[in-house]
Amino acid sequence: MIADLGLIALVLAALASIYSLVTAAMGGRTKRADLIESARRAAVMIAPLLTLACLSIIISNLTGDYSLEYTYRVSNDTTPTLLRITALWGGQNGSMLFWCWLLSWYVFFTFLRPWKSNLDLQPWVNFVAIGTQAFFILLVIFYANPFARLWVDAAGNVSAAVFQPAGLRAYIAPDGTGLNPLLRHPGMIIHPPMLYLGFVGLTIPFAYAIGAMLARNKTDSWIRASRRATLIAWLFLSLGLLLGARWAYDVLGWGGYWGWDPVENSALLPWLVATAFLHSVIIQEKRSMFKIWNMVLILLAFCLMVLGTFVTRTGVISSVHSFARSSLGVPFLLFVAIVFVGSVGLMIDRSNLLKSENKLDSLFSREAAFVLNNFVFVAITFTVFVGTYYSMFSELFTGQKLTVGPPVFNQLLGPQVAVLVLLMGIGPLVAWRKSSPEALGRMSWKSALLGVGVMIALFALGIKPFWVLLGFGLIGYTAGVTFSEYWRGMRARHKLSGENYPTALTRLFQRNRRRYGGYLIHVGVLVMGIGVIGSLNFQQQTQRSMEPGSSVTLGNYTLTYDHALTCDPTSTMPPDCADWYKDRGRDIEVIAGYFTVSQAGQAPVELTPYREVFLNNTGELSPPGVLTTIGEDLYVIFLGEQSGFGTVKVFINPLIQFLWSGGIVLVIGTIVAMWPSAAERREAVTMPERVAVRGVVQ
Amino acid sequence: MKPKFLLGGSLLALAAIVMIVTGMAGGAQYFLTVTELRAKGQSAIDQSVRISGAVIFESVLYEVRNNEPYLEFDIVDTEDQIGKQTPLRIAYKGPKPDLLQPHAQAIVEGHLGADGKFYADNLLLKCPTRYEEQFPNQVQSN
Numbered sequence: 001m002i003a004d005l006g007l008i009a010l011v012l013a014a015l016a017s018i019y020s021l022v023t024a025a026m027g028g029r030t031k032r033a034d035l036i037e038s039a040r041r042a043a044v045m046i047a048p049l050l051t052l053a054c055l056s057i058i059i060s061n062l063t064g065d066y067s068l069e070y071t072y073r074v075s076n077d078t079t080p081t082l083l084r085i086t087a088l089w090g091g092q093n094g095s096m097l098f099w100c101w102l103l104s105w106y107v108f109f110t111f112l113r114p115w116k117s118n119l120d121l122q123p124w125v126n127f128v129a130i131g132t133q134a135f136f137i138l139l140v141i142f143y144a145n146p147f148a149r150l151w152v153d154a155a156g157n158v159s160a161a162v163f164q165p166a167g168l169r170a171y172i173a174p175d176g177t178g179l180n181p182l183l184r185h186p187g188m189i190i191h192p193p194m195l196y197l198g199f200v201g202l203t204i205p206f207a208y209a210i211g212a213m214l215a216r217n218k219t220d221s222w223i224r225a226s227r228r229a230t231l232i233a234w235l236f237l238s239l240g241l242l243l244g245a246r247w248a249y250d251v252l253g254w255g256g257y258w259g260w261d262p263v264e265n266s267a268l269l270p271w272l273v274a275t276a277f278l279h280s281v282i283i284q285e286k287r288s289m290f291k292i293w294n295m296v297l298i299l300l301a302f303c304l305m306v307l308g309t310f311v312t313r314t315g316v317i318s319s320v321h322s323f324a325r326s327s328l329g330v331p332f333l334l335f336v337a338i339v340f341v342g343s344v345g346l347m348i349d350r351s352n353l354l355k356s357e358n359k360l361d362s363l364f365s366r367e368a369a370f371v372l373n374n375f376v377f378v379a380i381t382f383t384v385f386v387g388t389y390y391s392m393f394s395e396l397f398t399g400q401k402l403t404v405g406p407p408v409f410n411q412l413l414g415p416q417v418a419v420l421v422l423l424m425g426i427g428p429l430v431a432w433r434k435s436s437p438e439a440l441g442r443m444s445w446k447s448a449l450l451g452v453g454v455m456i457a458l459f460a461l462g463i464k465p466f467w468v469l470l471g472f473g474l475i476g477y478t479a480g481v482t483f484s485e486y487w488r489g490m491r492a493r494h495k496l497s498g499e500n501y502p503t504a505l506t507r508l509f510q511r512n513r514r515r516y517g518g519y520l521i522h523v524g525v526l527v528m529g530i531g532v533i534g535s536l537n538f539q540q541q542t543q544r545s546m547e548p549g550s551s552v553t554l555g556n557y558t559l560t561y562d563h564a565l566t567c568d569p570t571s572t573m574p575p576d577c578a579d580w581y582k583d584r585g586r587d588i589e590v591i592a593g594y595f596t597v598s599q600a601g602q603a604p605v606e607l608t609p610y611r612e613v614f615l616n617n618t619g620e621l622s623p624p625g626v627l628t629t630i631g632e633d634l635y636v637i638f639l640g641e642q643s644g645f646g647t648v649k650v651f652i653n654p655l656i657q658f659l660w661s662g663g664i665v666l667v668i669g670t671i672v673a674m675w676p677s678a679a680e681r682r683e684a685v686t687m688p689e690r691v692a693v694r695g696v697v698q
Numbered sequence: 699m700k701p702k703f704l705l706g707g708s709l710l711a712l713a714a715i716v717m718i719v720t721g722m723a724g725g726a727q728y729f730l731t732v733t734e735l736r737a738k739g740q741s742a743i744d745q746s747v748r749i750s751g752a753v754i755f756e757s758v759l760y761e762v763r764n765n766e767p768y769l770e771f772d773i774v775d776t777e778d779q780i781g782k783q784t785p786l787r788i789a790y791k792g793p794k795p796d797l798l799q800p801h802a803q804a805i806v807e808g809h810l811g812a813d814g815k816f817y818a819d820n821l822l823l824k825c826p827t828r829y830e831e832q833f834p835n836q837v838q839s840n
Contacts, residue, residue, distance in 0.1 A: 360703055375707075379714045386722055391729060401729040403748055405807070408725030412718060543792065545762040613796050620796050639767070639793035642760065647767045647793045 003068050006056025007147040007162070010097070013049035013104070014141055016042045017134035021127060028123035028214065036123045040111045043130050047108035050101040050137075057094055057146055061087050066173040069160035070094055070146040076176035078585050083179055086189045090179045093146035095192065099309065100136045102193070103200040106229070107133055110204055118221050124211035125222075132203050135335050143331060181588055181614045182621065187247035195240025195267055199305045201233025202270060205277075206302035209295055210343060213350045220288065223281045231674035234278060237271045238670065242663040253609075253622025253637045255541065255651040257659070260409045265388040266308035269381055273301040276377035283370050286432065288357035292347065293374070295354065299343045300381075306336050362434040369427040376420050383412050410536060414467060418474055421529065424522050425478030428485055447480025471533045475526050482519050482526070489516070509672060517673030524666030527658050534655025541652075545645040555652045557627075557634050559607075562594040564641040570615065580610075589613040593638030593646050597627055609638040609648075630657060727807070731775045732786045735810065742810050749808075749816065752777040753823075754785055755800040767793045770815075773804055790818040797823035 020042035027035030060071045061084040074087035074094065083090075089098040107129050115122045140146070148160040152171035164170070182188065208226035212219075244264065249257040258264060277297040283290050310332040347354065360367055386393065387404045394402040429443045454476035455469045463469060486505065493504035509516045544552040551560040567577035569586040580590045592610035607625030614620060627634040632654040639647040729748045730738075738745075751773030759770040769792060772785035788806055798804075808818035 363703070371707075375710070375714075379718065382715070383718050383722070386718065390722060390726060394726065402723075402726040403729045404722055404726050408722060411725065412721045543767075544765055545767045546765060642762070642767070642794070645762045645767075 002056045002059045002063075003065065003147050003149075006053040006060075007145075009049045009052035009056070010137070010141060010147065013046045013053065013100075014134065014137045016045045016049065017130050017137055020046075020130045021134055024123045024126040024130060028127060036126075037114065039123060039126050039130075040114065043107050043111045043126055043133075046130075046133060046137075047101075047104040050097070050104045053097060054088055054101050057088055057097065058085050061085070064176070066176055067149055067170060068146075069148045069150055072150060072173045072176045074176070074179050076178040076585075078587075079176075079178055080583060082189075083184060087179050089192050089196075090183045091146075093140070093144040093148075095196075096136070096140050096144040097146050098193075099196055099200060100133065100140055102196050103133055103136065103203060106201055106204050110229070118225050120215045120217055121208065121211050121222060121225070124214035125207045126211075127214065128207035128210045129203055132207070135331075139331055177616070178585060178587055181585070181612065184585070185247065185251050185621075187243060187250060191240060191243040191247050194236050194243055198233050198235075198237025198240050199267075199270065199309060201229060201236060202274060202298075202301050202305045204229035204233070206298050209298045210346065213295070213346050213353060216350065216353060218353050220284050220291075223284055223294070227281070228674055228676075230274070230278060230281075231670060234271070234274050235667065235670040235674065237267070237274065238663075238666060241267055241271060242660075242667075246660065249656075250626075251621055251623050253611075253624050255539070255624075255635060255637070255649070255653070256535075257656075260387070260404075260406045262388050263312050265384050266304070266311040269384055269388075270301045270305040270308055272377055272381040272384065273297055273304060276374045276381075277301055279370055279377075280374050283367055287367060289360070289367065290371075291354040291356060292351070295343075295347055297374075299340070299347075303336055303340055304381075304385075306332065306339070310336070364430060364435050364437065364440075366427065366430050366432045366435070369423060369430055373420065373423050373427065376416055376423065380413060380416050380420075383416065384409070387412075414471075417529075418471060421471075421474045421478050421526070424525070425474070425481040428519070429481060443484075444477075444481055447477050447484060450480040451475075451477030465537060468533060468537050471529070475529050475533075479523070479526050482522050485519055486516070510678065513675055513677050514673050517669050517671075517675075520669030520672055521666050522669075524662045524664070524669055527662030527665055529662070531655050531657065531659025531662060534658065535653050538654040539651060541650065543647070543649045545642070545647045547644055548646070552648065552650060554650045555632075555634075556599050557650075557652075558598045559636065559648070559650060560596045560598070561646050561648065562596060564638075564646050565590075565592045565594070566641070567591070584612075587615050589615055591638070591640050593625075593641075593648065595625065595636060595638075595648070597634060597636075607634075607636050609636045611638060611640055628657065631655070633657070732773060732783065733775055735786065735816075743812055744809050746807070746809055748805060749773070749786070750803065750805045751775055751786065752780065753798060753802045753804050754780055755798075755802070757785070757787075758794070758798060760794045763791075766791055769794050769798075769821075771798070771804075773806070777801065787815045788818050788821075789815045790821050792821065795821060795823050 020039045023035045023042065024039035026032070027039055057070060060068050061075045061079075062081065064071065064075065064077060066072045070091060070093055074091040075084050079087070087094065089095040110129065111126065145162050148162050149164075150158055150160055150171040150173060151165055151168035152158050153168050158171055158173075159165070159168070205226040208222040208229075212222035241264075244267070245257040248254075248259070277294065280290055280294055280297060284294050310329070360371070362368065387409055390404045391401055394400055425444070425447065426440065429440055431439070451473040455473035458469055458472055463472075486508070489508045490501055490504045493499055493507060494501060497504075499507065540554055542552060542554050546552060546561050548561055548563050551558050553559075565574065565576055565580075567573045567580050567590040569581065569589065577590070580592065584590070590610055590612055592608055595607045595609070596604050597607055598604040605627055607627060609625035610623060612621045612623070622637045622639070625636040625638070627636075632652055633656050635651040635653050637649040637651075639649060641647070727746050727748050728734075729750070732749065732751050735742055735747065735749055752775070754772040754774065757770075757772035761768055769788075769790045771788055773788060774780055774783045774785050788804070788808075789811075790806075790808075803824045805822040805824070806816065806818045807820035808816055811817050
């Protein structure tokens with residue numbers, strides 16, 4: 001019953017989106033205010049309707065309505081309540097609905113109130129955003145419908161369909177299969193929503209960009225108006241990537257956090273392009289240049305996002321993430337093709353709107369630094385893209401199937417990222433229009449000295465690889481520049497107004513959130529860089545099969561194997577197993593290894609890495625036992641017991657904490673940068689007066 | 699934009715593309731079947747490749763050697779080739795994955811040794827049954 005309600009809400013949402021799409025286009029062409037308003041109202045209705053649809057899935061999961069195929073697949077009688085709720089995005093069809101739902105809230109907040117500025121853009125932004133929304137809702141209805149029911153024929157074969165097929169009876173399964181065990185970890189509960197929020201958020205700046213072209217608007221107002229949405233999307237994308245890395249490190253148990261897996265890459269690609277876009281819009285805002293380029297970047301980010309969703313959701317490339325195969329491929333590729341061809345055609349048709357109003361004056365200018373930054377970002381994107389789809393390309397062009405592994409990615413991307421870090425240290429120091437090497441030297445010689453100092457110090461400490469020294473040296477230089485930017489601003493305020501230094505620093509942030517928040521993001525990236533270089537170059541590892549009582553030594557640690565505990569819930573389990581099944585489904589076998597770590601001069605620590613084997617043959621997890629210190633992680637994976645021998649893999653991951661703490665700094669910096677300034681908040685209040693001056697629809 | 703900037707930019711872009719593509723081609727591994735690996739003959743020895751094939755479950759050997767787990771098993775191109783094709787022996791210093799079961803598909807990274815064994819650095823196993831494809835065995839409803 002509840003599910004029927006959800007299906008009706010979903011269909012109504014589809015109708016509302018199609019209505020909004022058509023009226024927005026008509027309103028945009030005829031400039032009729034009533035049509036534009038009607039389109040806006042229909043757009044706002046979609047979020048509540050989809051909320052109903054999502055709620056009905058959740059209620060079905062909570063009540064265990066196994067007549068519904070989706071509930072049958074992602075839930076069962078032993079699934080805890082929280083997981084029954086999060087199971088909304090735990091399976092293919094539900095996650096597509098969830099995707100639509102998140103997009104509908106971006107649309108909701110974009111169109112909640114009648115626009116007071118950019119009225120010429122409104123119908124066209126509405127058109128593009130709702131077009132995307134409509135596509136995904138129709139995809140859910142026709143290709144990935146979570147409201148499909150189970151049916152059974154006379155021979156007892158079960159199938160799923162939304163409406164009752166002829167000759168089949170309704171079927172209620174006695175119990176569900178349960179959520180894919182990989183998705184039961186807390187990290188997996190938050191990681192997908194964050195990533196999706198980032199993905200769908202890119203729709204809004206894309207809608208503004210294409211909307212501006214459709215409206216024949218020459219100004220940069222689309223960039224200003226969509227700036228916050230872009231930053232929000234970028235924040236969530238970053239969070240999604242960071243949480244995914246952390247989840248892989250904490251749960252998957254292979255010693256690393258990033259494996260250049262196709263699905264990881266397809267989430268990284270839109271992030272890379274969006275990052276390039278965030279930088280290059282600054283040139284358009286300040287100097288009205290690179291308008292075509294910005295269009296290309298946001299189009300690319302959007303297409304890569306849709307492609308990423310497609311790769312994640314269809315398992316088209318084999319990866320750890322391919323939970324499902326499906327028929328989604330054709331509509332997805334068709335959508336990307338239409339968006340791409342349509343947008344490029346539009347850009348060519350409206351190229352007169354996108355003329356640059358200024359010229360690049362000098363190769364030694366802020367503009368040029370931004371261009372170079374974009375160049376490197378695009379090169380990195382290209383590298384990751386080609387590497388990800390290499391097997392496809394090579395088969396197409398040479399007939400041979402070739403693949404590219406992590407070492408190739410690291411080797412090719414290392415130098416490119418190094419250039420990016422260097423630019424991060426040069427960019428903020430060169431002036432707009434024209435600067436000189438002398439001026440740059442004057443402003444950054446101390447930081448350069450710091451960088452060289454770091455290299456010499458590390459070399460003296462016995463670190464020899466050139467690339468590592470260079471990497472740390474660049475980080476030292478750029479950190480020096482970034483902090484001296486804060487110092488310069490702080491001192492100027494202190495001298496000018498007599499504010500004490502802490503007040504001066506706070507005011508500095510308040511007066512120019514984007515700039516100083518942006519620098520904070522740079523600091524976060526530099527700190528993460530320390531973690532990446534450390535874990536890539538100084539990881540130590542060993543592997544051993546040993547009898548109880550024997551030990552293995554790595555670095556300063558001695559790991560002693562005590563015993564193994566095997567808990568198979570399908571048979572009688574030892575009493576110690578009770579602890580392991582407090583909130584774990586009984587479709588998982590646990591094999592735990594008990595170890596003691598001793599270090600010279602320190603109290604011994606117990607570590608209990610374990611393996612989870614999913615009894616329905618869907619896979620396994622090896623959550624590690626980790627001993628964390630500031631300098632490094634001792635990371636122990638237990639691989640099971642065989643004829644009295646316990647097998648263990650031990651890693652020392654140096655500097656890995658820098659990766660996580662840098663990630664936190666990056667997130668804080670983004671929040672600072674996107675928080676409305678006092679001036680913007682005043683502007684929001686006085687908006688009606690400005691509208692009166694600017695006039696209404698052209 | 700000044701033409702010299704445009705020209706310089708295009709040259710730079712071209713150079714970057716060439717470097718990235720050649721760099722990638724240099725590091726890429728062949729993804730082969732057992733037959734394709736054999737077809738390469740002597741040239742395949744010690745070359746880093748990826749092989750996929752069907753596991754012959756009866757051939758699995760697993761023991762502890764020099765305090766390390768040690769695994770060996772045979773693969774052929776596809777399951778219907780079992781018994782018809784000369785299998786390739788895979789040797790791997792590491793634990794036996796649970797998914798190494800009857801009808802499993804293996805993707806193995808490593809190199810062919812001069813002794814005809816394939817020495818694996820990485821082992822990835824897939825089970826033919828996929829999670830979302832299973833439907834319940836029907837129990838009488840009502």
